[in-house]
Amino acid sequence: AAGVIQSPRHLIKEKRETATLKCYPIPRHDTVYWYQQGPGQDPQFLISFYEKMQSDKGSIPDRFSAQQFSDYHSELNMSSLELGDSALYFCASSLVAENTGELFFGEGSRLTVL
Amino acid sequence: RKEVEQDPGPFNVPEGATVAFNCTYSNSASQSFFWYRQDCRKEPKLLMSVYSSGNEDGRFTAQLNRASQYISLLIRDSKLSDSATYLCVVNPRFQKLVFGTGTRLLVSP
Numbered sequence: 277a278a279g280v281i282q283s284p285r286h287l288i289k290e291k292r293e294t295a296t297l298k299c300y301p302i303p304r305h306d307t308v309y310w311y312q313q314g315p316g317q318d319p320q321f322l323i324s325f326y327e328k329m330q331s332d333k334g335s336i337p338d339r340f341s342a343q344q345f346s347d348y349h350s351e352l353n354m355s356s357l358e359l360g361d362s363a364l365y366f367c368a369s370s371l372v373a374e375n376t377g378e379l380f381f382g383e384g385s386r387l388t389v390l
Numbered sequence: 391r392k393e394v395e396q397d398p399g400p401f402n403v404p405e406g407a408t409v410a411f412n413c414t415y416s417n418s419a420s421q422s423f424f425w426y427r428q429d430c431r432k433e434p435k436l437l438m439s440v441y442s443s444g445n446e447d448g449r450f451t452a453q454l455n456r457a458s459q460y461i462s463l464l465i466r467d468s469k470l471s472d473s474a475t476y477l478c479v480v481n482p483r484f485q486k487l488v489f490g491t492g493t494r495l496l497v498s499p
Contacts, residue, residue, distance in 0.1 A: 378436045381434050381435065383432070
C-alpha cells in the first residue's frame with residue numbers, strides 16, 4: 277500500500293540558507309500535518325492543512341511557511357535557517373472521514389544546519 | 391505545563407516482565423487518545439487507540455481515566471522487540487494531535 281512520501285530524506289544547509297521539504301500524502305487522504313522533532317524531543321506540531329486550506333497552526337516559526345497544493349502534496353519552506361532548526365521533520369496524512377484519529381507518518385526529512 | 395506529560399524513563403525491564411506507563415493530559419475537552427510507538431530515528435506508528443472502556447490488543451492493554459485525565463499502557467510478557475519509545479497522543483480538538491515526550495522502554499535478555 278502506498279505510504280506518505282517525503283523528500284528529500286536528508287538535507288544539509290548552512291545558516292541563513294533556505295530549504296524546502298516536500299510531502300506526498302497517501303492517496304485520498306485530505307489532511308496533511310507537519311511535525312518537527314529535535315534530538316531527544318517529542319514531535320512538535322507545526323501546521324496542518326485540510327482540503328488545501330490551513331486548518332491549524334502550532335509552533336511554526338515566522339521564518340517557515342507551508343502550503344498544500346491542488347494535488348494534495350504539501351511543501352514546508354524554511355528561510356533564514358538557524359542551527360536550532362536541525363531536526364527530523366515528519367509529514368503525516370489522514371482522511372478526516374475515517375475519523376479514527378490515526379495519522380500515517382512519512383519516514384521524515386532530516387535537516388542539518390551547519 | 392505541557393499539554394501531555396509522560397515520564398521519559400528509560401524503563402529497563404527484563405524479557406517477560408510486565409511494565410506500565412502513564413500519561414496525563416491537561417485539556418479536559420480532549421476526545422481521542424492514542425499510543426504511538428517510535429523506534430530510534432524512525433517515524434511514529436500507531437500502536438493502539440484508547441477507549442473509555444479500556445481495550446486490549448494481545449499483550450497490550452490501554453486504559454483511560456477521564457476523571458483524573460490520565461491514560462495508561464500495560465505491556466505484558468515484554469519482548470526484546472518492544473524496546474522503543476512510547477508516545478502518548480491526545481486529540482484536544484479537531485485535526486490536532488498533541489504528542490507527549492515519550493517514554494523510553496528498554497527490554498533486556
